[in-house]
Amino acid sequence: MSIKGKLILAFAIVSFLATVVSCLAIGIMGASASKHALSEEVKSKLISVRDSQRSKIEAYMKQILDQTKTLADSQMTMNAMAAFSKHFKRYGEESGTDDGLKAKLSSYYTDEFEKEYQTLNSGEKIASTDLLNQLTPNQVAIQHAYIKANPHPLGNKDKLDKASNGVKYDASHGLYHKHYRNILETFGFYDIFLVDAKTGEIVYSVFKELDFATSLRSGPYANTGIGEAFKKANAMSKGQAAVTDFAPYPPSYNGAAAFFASPIFSEEGKRLGVLIFQAPVDVINHIMTFEGKWKNFGLGASGETYLVGPDGKMRSISRFLSENPKKYEKIMKKSGMDSQQLQLILAKGTTLGLQRVDTKGAKASLAGKSGFDEFLDYRKIPVLSAYAPLDIPGLNWGDSK
Known part of the structure; x- marks a missing residue:
C-alpha cells in the first residue's frame, strides 16, 4: 500500500478531524520528512491507546482476583x-x-x-x-x-x-x-x-x-x-x-x-x-468499547480495541457488532465468514468467544510479542494495528487495536 493509502487508512482509524484528514492526505505527499512524521504520530497514538486499554484490563482482572480472595x-x-x-x-x-x-x-x-x-x-x-x-x-x-x-x-x-x-x-x-x-x-x-x-x-x-x-x-x-x-x-x-x-x-x-x-x-x-x-x-466490554464513546478517545468511525484468547477468538465484543448488527452481518458475509457461525454471533449478540481473529497482530501478541504493523483484520480490511500481550495470572490474552 502506498504512503498516501496508509495515511488515509491511519486517520480513518485514529480519526482526527475530517478537515485535518483531507489536508494531510492531499497536502503532504511531496515531503518525505512530513510523511515520516505523520506515520510516527499515528503509530504513537495507536500504541498509546493500546497500552491504556491493556493497563485498564490488567488492573480490572487483578481487582476481581483480589475481591475473590477478600470475600472468601x-x-x-x-x-x-x-x-x-x-x-x-x-x-x-x-x-x-x-x-x-x-x-x-x-x-x-x-x-x-x-x-x-x-x-x-x-x-x-x-x-x-x-x-x-x-x-x-x-x-x-x-x-x-x-x-x-x-x-x-x-x-x-x-x-x-x-x-x-x-x-x-x-x-x-x-x-x-x-x-x-x-x-x-x-x-x-x-x-x-x-x-x-x-x-x-x-x-x-x-x-x-x-x-x-x-x-x-x-x-x-x-x-x-x-x-x-x-x-x-x-x-x-x-x-x-x-x-x-x-x-x-x-x-x-x-x-x-x-x-x-x-x-x-x-x-x-x-x-x-x-x-x-x-x-x-x-x-470488560465497557472497558474495551469505551462505553460506546469511541470518537471521544480518538478512534473515529472505525477504530476499535479488542481482546483475543489462545484459541484465536475474541474475549470482548466487536465495535461493529455493537454499533450496527446489520452492517456487521453484511461486512462479515463479504469477508467469507461461515453463515452458521455468523447467525450464532447475531443470535447471542456478542463476538466474545465466537469471533475468530487470525491476524498477524493477534498471533504475535499471543506469542508474547508487542508491536505495530499493517495487515488485514478479521473483516479482511487493511488496518494499522498496535498489539501486545496482557499480564493476567492464569490467562494468555492479547490486546489489539
Whole structure:
C-alpha cells in the first residue's frame, strides 16, 4: 500500500478531524520528512491507546482476583459456607421429598430452559433431560424450590429471598442472599457461588441457573470452566485465587463464561469450600468499547480495541457488532465468514468467544510479542494495528487495536 493509502487508512482509524484528514492526505505527499512524521504520530497514538486499554484490563482482572480472595476470607462467607453446607444436604428430607418433583422440574428444563437455549443458539438443541437425570433426589428438591417453584421469571430467579418450605436451608438463604445479591449488583458479577469442599456441590448461587445444587465433582458441569475453577481453588492455600478462561457454558445458554475462585477456610483453618465469581462480561466490554464513546478517545468511525484468547477468538465484543448488527452481518458475509457461525454471533449478540481473529497482530501478541504493523483484520480490511500481550495470572490474552 502506498504512503498516501496508509495515511488515509491511519486517520480513518485514529480519526482526527475530517478537515485535518483531507489536508494531510492531499497536502503532504511531496515531503518525505512530513510523511515520516505523520506515520510516527499515528503509530504513537495507536500504541498509546493500546497500552491504556491493556493497563485498564490488567488492573480490572487483578481487582476481581483480589475481591475473590477478600470475600472468601470474610467472616460472612465463612459463616454462610458452613451454614449452607450443613443444611443443604438435608433439604429434601426436611422439606418432604416428593416423587413427583422431578417431573415438575423437568417441565422447566424442557419448556423454559431449552426454548431460551435454542433462541440464543440459532435453533441448536440441547438434551436437557440428560442434565436433569444426573441430579440426586436432594438436588432435584432444592432446584425445584429455588428454580421451578420460584415465582420470578427466567432471568430473575435471584429476586427470591427464600423458599417457603420452612426448612433450615431456607432460613440461611433468607439471611445471606440479599447480601451476596447486593455484592453481585454492585460489582457487576454475573453470578456468585459457594461450593462445598468435600462434595463439590454448589450449595448457593445468587442467579440460580441450572448449575445451582449440582456437584462439580461428578455432576453435569464438572468438566466445564466452573468445575476447573473449583478443582484449582480447592487445592490452594488461604489467600490464593484461580481463574479460568472464557469458554461456552451450558447453564448460561452456552454463552462464554470465565470464573474466579478462592478457597474458604474456617477461623480454625478447616477447609470449608470455594467461593466462585462468574466473570462480569459487561464490564470488560465497557472497558474495551469505551462505553460506546469511541470518537471521544480518538478512534473515529472505525477504530476499535479488542481482546483475543489462545484459541484465536475474541474475549470482548466487536465495535461493529455493537454499533450496527446489520452492517456487521453484511461486512462479515463479504469477508467469507461461515453463515452458521455468523447467525450464532447475531443470535447471542456478542463476538466474545465466537469471533475468530487470525491476524498477524493477534498471533504475535499471543506469542508474547508487542508491536505495530499493517495487515488485514478479521473483516479482511487493511488496518494499522498496535498489539501486545496482557499480564493476567492464569490467562494468555492479547490486546489489539
